[in-house]
Amino acid sequence: MQFKKRLDQxxxxxxxxxxxxxxxxxxxxxxxxxxAAKQRSDLEEVVTRYREWKRVDNDLEQALSMVxxxxxxxxxxxxxEISRLEPVKQRIEEELKVxxxxxxxxxxxxxxxxxxxxxxxxxxxxxxxxxxxxxxRYAETQRWRIDxxxxxxxxxxxxxxxxxxxxxxxxxxxxxxxxxVHRVQRVxxxxxxxxxxxxxxxxxxxxxxxxxxxxxEPKDIRIDxxxxxxxxxxxxxTTYSAVRITHLPTGxxxxxxxxxxQIKNRAKAERVLRSRLYEMELEKQQAALGAERRxxxxxxxxxxxxxxxxxxxxxxxxxxxxxxxxQLDQVxxxxxxxxxxxxxxxxxxxxMKAQGEAA
Numbered sequence: 001m002q003f004k005k006r007l008d009q010x011x012x013x014x015x016x017x018x019x020x021x022x023x024x025x026x027x028x029x030x031x032x033x034x035x036a037a038k039q040r041s042d043l044e045e046v047v048t049r050y051r052e053w054k055r056v057d058n059d060l061e062q063a064l065s066m067v068x069x070x071x072x073x074x075x076x077x078x079x080x081e082i083s084r085l086e087p088v089k090q091r092i093e094e095e096l097k098v099x100x101x102x103x104x105x106x107x108x109x110x111x112x113x114x115x116x117x118x119x120x121x122x123x124x125x126x127x128x129x130x131x132x133x134x135x136x137r138y139a140e141t142q143r144w145r146i147d148x149x150x151x152x153x154x155x156x157x158x159x160x161x162x163x164x165x166x167x168x169x170x171x172x173x174x175x176x177x178x179x180x181v182h183r184v185q186r187v188x189x190x191x192x193x194x195x196x197x198x199x200x201x202x203x204x205x206x207x208x209x210x211x212x213x214x215x216x217e218p219k220d221i222r223i224d225x226x227x228x229x230x231x232x233x234x235x236x237x238t239t240y241s242a243v244r245i246t247h248l249p250t251g252x253x254x255x256x257x258x259x260x261x262q263i264k265n266r267a268k269a270e271r272v273l274r275s276r277l278y279e280m281e282l283e284k285q286q287a288a289l290g291a292e293r294r295x296x297x298x299x300x301x302x303x304x305x306x307x308x309x310x311x312x313x314x315x316x317x318x319x320x321x322x323x324x325x326x327q328l329d330q331v332x333x334x335x336x337x338x339x340x341x342x343x344x345x346x347x348x349x350x351x352m353k354a355q356g357e358a359a
Contacts, residue, residue, distance in 0.1 A: 001093060003100055007050045014040060014047045046099045053092040060085045098348050107173035109207040112275040113146075116161045117154070118181065120199025125158025127184045127309075128201045130332060132162050135178075137334025144168030149256045149268045165208065165271060175205045177320075177343040179306075186311035196312060200305075208271060209278030216270060222246040225262060245269045252276055321346045 001007075017040040026032050063085065066078035115132050117124035139146050145167045152160040166175070183200045191197065225240040242257030243265040254276070256269040308317045314328045316339070323342050325331065331339065 001053070001096075003096065006100065007046070007096065010043055011047050011050060014043045017043070042103075046096070049092055049096055049099060053089065053096065056085055056089045056092065060089060097352060101348060101351050104173070104176075106176070106207040107170055109172045110165065110167045111171050111175050112204075112206040112208055112272050113164045113166055113175070114161070114202075114204040114206070115159065115163075116202050117159065118200040118202055120184075120197065122154060122156045122158060123184075123188045123197060124199040124201055125154035125160050126156060127158070127182075127199055128162070129157070129159040131182060131201060131203065132159060132164075134332050134334055134336070135166075135175075138336045139166055139168070139334075141334060141337075142168060142171075142174070144171055147268065148258050149254075149272055150258065163272060165268065172205070172207045174340050174344075176207075177306075177340070177347070178203050179205045181305045183305060183308045184311070185308060206275040206279045207282075209274040214274040214277050214281075216247075216274065220248050221273075222248060223266065226257075241265060243269050245273055247273055247277065250277070250280070318343070 017036050020026050020036045021033065021040065026036060060082065063078045063081040066074055067082070069075050069078065113135060115128050115135075117128045120127070136146055147165045147167070149163045149165060151162045154160050181200050181202055183198060185196055185198050187194055188197050222245070224244040224246070226242045226244065227240060241260055241262045242255065243262060244253060244255045245266070246253050252273060254269045254273045256265040256272070258268065259265045306318065306320055308319070309328060309332075310317070311328065314326055316325045316328045316331050317323070318339060321342060323339065325338065327335075
C-alpha cells in the first residue's frame with residue numbers, strides 16, 4: 001500500500017502514547033497527561049483502520065495461496081474468500097487515504113453561528129427563525145450546547161438576526177460548510193394569489209477563538225452597559241445587565257443581553273468579538289492564498305449562494321456539489337447528516353486530487 005511506511009510509524013507512535021498514559025509520572029502531571037491523551041485520541045481511528053487492513057491483507061494472502069490447491073472444494077472456498085476480501089481491502093485503503101489527509105486545525109473548535117434575514121422582508125425573518133430551529137435540532141442530535149448571545153425579533157415572530165455560541169465535539173468540522181446565502185422558495189402566508197416568492201438569509205459560521213489566539217487589550221475596547229429589552233422595546237429588567245463591546249481599532253460592535261448577569265453577558269460578548277477578529281485574520285490569510293487553493297478547500301464565502309430550499313416541491317438543492325434531496329421536511333427538522341457527509345466527502349476528494357497533483 002502507498003502509505004504503509006507512514007502508517008507503521010503512526011502505529012508505533014500510538015503505542016508509545018498508550019505506554020505514556022500508563023506511566024505514573026505522566027499520570028501525576030495533568031497537562032502532560034491531557035496532551036498525551038489528546039494525541040493518542042487523534043491517532044486512534046487511523047491505527048484501528050490500519051490494523052483492520054493488516055488483518056484483511058493477511059487473510060487475503062492466505063486465500064491466494066490456497067487457489068493453487070489441487071482440492072476443488074478448497075480452491076472454490078479460496079476464490080469466494082478472495083471475492084469477499086478484495087473489495088473490503090480496497091474500501092479500507094480509501095478510508096485510510098481520507099484519514100491521512102492533513103487535518104484542518106480549526107475542526108476541533110466550537111463556533112459562533114450568525115443568521116441574518118436578507119431580501120424578502122417578513123418572509124426572510126420567518127425563514128431565518130426556521131433555519132435557526134433547524135440548526136438547533138441538529139445540535140441536539142450531536143449533543144452540542146447552544147447559547148444565544150443576542151437576538152432581534154421581527155413583528156411577525158421571525159428573526160432579523162440571531163447570534164449563538166455552539167459548544168461540543170468537533171463542531172466546526174461539521175458546520176464549516178454552512179456559511180453563505182440560503183435561499184427559500186415558497187408561498188408566504190400573506191400571499192393571496194398563491195404565487196411562489198423567493199427570499200434569502202445569510203449564515204456565517206465562525207470558529208471560536210480562544211484568549212491565546214486573540215487577546216483583547218483593555219485599551220482597544222469600549223464597554224457600554226444598558227438595560228435589556230424584549231420585543232416591542234419594553235424593559236425586561238431594571239438593572240444594566242446588557243453589554244455592548246466596541247473594538248476601537250476595527251469598529252466591530254458586539255452586544256449580548258441574553259443573561260441576567262452583566263459578567264456573563266460580557267464573557268459571551270468577548271467570545272463573539274474574539275471569533276470575529278479571528279475570522280478577519282483568517283480571511284487575510286485566505287486572500288494571500290491563490291484562488292485555486294481557495295476553491296479546493298471551499299471558500300465559505302458568505303456572499304456565495306450555497307443552497308435553495310423549495311417548499312412546494314419538498315426539494316433542497318446544494319449548488320456547490322449539485323446535491324438534490326426531495327426530503328426538505330426532514331432537513332428542516334434537523335436531519336442534516338446526509339448533506340454534511342456529502343459536503344465533507346466532496347471537499348475531501350478535492351483535497352486528495354490536489355495532493356495527487358502536487359505529488
